[in-house]
Amino acid sequence: MKKLKNNGKINFLVNIHHGYGEVLTGGVVAMHYLAYLLAKEGHNVYMFTQPQYPHENIQILKSWVVRKEGESFTDAINSYDWESFSYLYSNTVAIYPETTFGNWFGTHHVVRWLLYNSDESHENTWGENDHYFSYGTQSNLISNYKGKNCKELIAMNLYLDVFKNKSKKNRKGYCHLLHKHTSPGANDFLDELDSTSLNNWKTLGAHKYLNEEFNKHEYFICYDQLSFWPQIAALCGCKVIVMNVKDNLNAYYDYSTTPEQYRLENPLKKYGVAFGFGDLQHAIDTQHLVEGHLLEIDQGNLDTVKNFVKFWENKCYG
Numbered sequence: 001m002k003k004l005k006n007n008g009k010i011n012f013l014v015n016i017h018h019g020y021g022e023v024l025t026g027g028v029v030a031m032h033y034l035a036y037l038l039a040k041e042g043h044n045v046y047m048f049t050q051p052q053y054p055h056e057n058i059q060i061l062k063s064w065v066v067r068k069e070g071e072s073f074t075d076a077i078n079s080y081d082w083e084s085f086s087y088l089y090s091n092t093v094a095i096y097p098e099t100t101f102g103n104w105f106g107t108h109h110v111v112r113w114l115l116y117n118s119d120e121s122h123e124n125t126w127g128e129n130d131h132y133f134s135y136g137t138q139s140n141l142i143s144n145y146k147g148k149n150c151k152e153l154i155a156m157n158l159y160l161d162v163f164k165n166k167s168k169k170n171r172k173g174y175c176h177l178l179h180k181h182t183s184p185g186a187n188d189f190l191d192e193l194d195s196t197s198l199n200n201w202k203t204l205g206a207h208k209y210l211n212e213e214f215n216k217h218e219y220f221i222c223y224d225q226l227s228f229w230p231q232i233a234a235l236c237g238c239k240v241i242v243m244n245v246k247d248n249l250n251a252y253y254d255y256s257t258t259p260e261q262y263r264l265e266n267p268l269k270k271y272g273v274a275f276g277f278g279d280l281q282h283a284i285d286t287q288h289l290v291e292g293h294l295l296e297i298d299q300g301n302l303d304t305v306k307n308f309v310k311f312w313e314n315k316c317y318g
Helices: 026-040 136-142 186-192 206-216 229-235 259-265 277-317
Strands: 011-014 044-047 058-060 063-065 080-082 092-097 109-114 131-134 174-177 219-222 239-242 273-275
Touching (some): 026 058, 026 092, 109 277, 174 206, 206 229, 219 229, 229 277
Parallel strands (some): 011 092, 174 219, 219 239
16 A cells, blocks of 8 residues: 655645546646646645656556446546555645545545536535635636635646747638537637637647647637637737627626626636627737736736645644
8 A cells, every 4th residue: 555655745635537638628737737836836746647747746646447337438537446545634635626526535634626617416525624725716606616715726827838929910810619608609600700610629739739820810719708718819919709699598607798897707818808799909909918917817826826835734734
């Protein structure tokens, strides 16, 4: 049985069991990046998959998908077993995303990291003394667990070293990414614009591909009002429109939401992003402010990680 370290540091158990090559979602990206940032802070980090961001303080605990007979990998993806390990009660903290039922590792210290909306079937299995951390104002908005005192924890890699505005003068046309909460009329509208779909970006070169496309096109359209990509497209020089249309009854925001309200609740999209076509001039007028703003946001996000570490240092060793 593996023993977790007892070296005066916190042992963070990050409940992530798959890498980018298996599942590439915003939640997976956030869990991997958080593990790396905690390791950079000098603490012991344990993951259940190869880290996307290797660090000397990150160790791997073996895990595997437990499938029932005839069950596909996709169907079984939230059923795992792992190698046995032991730990000190006082210095080990389990970090679970909102999709985790119960306390898999039986730790005394438990973090529920609300990256997206939770539901009662999960919440009813959580402990009374668990600690809640929210992925900024976006997850506060959509989480069903508003009654809890959620502290902020944002581990967001903005890939500022990858996405650049190449200042191309021959940009033309529209491009788009369709994700969650897309309007039923989106495809017809995008066809009228002869917009280029970037939906297969994960298999066409991932971030490098998106950087090229964002620098090639003049406009970027997104129906997912909480998507990560609008501010990145703006960083690359696109004129960005986050759609706000009447027929999208599944949108995060009511159609009556003003651009000012939207930006207040989504500070990441404060500059360079229009909330609806009627707000396009704002995106154009503020595009030059995007990079500096994202640098400030990035530092603020790192501060939430440092505060998270201080919180647990006080809990475990205070």
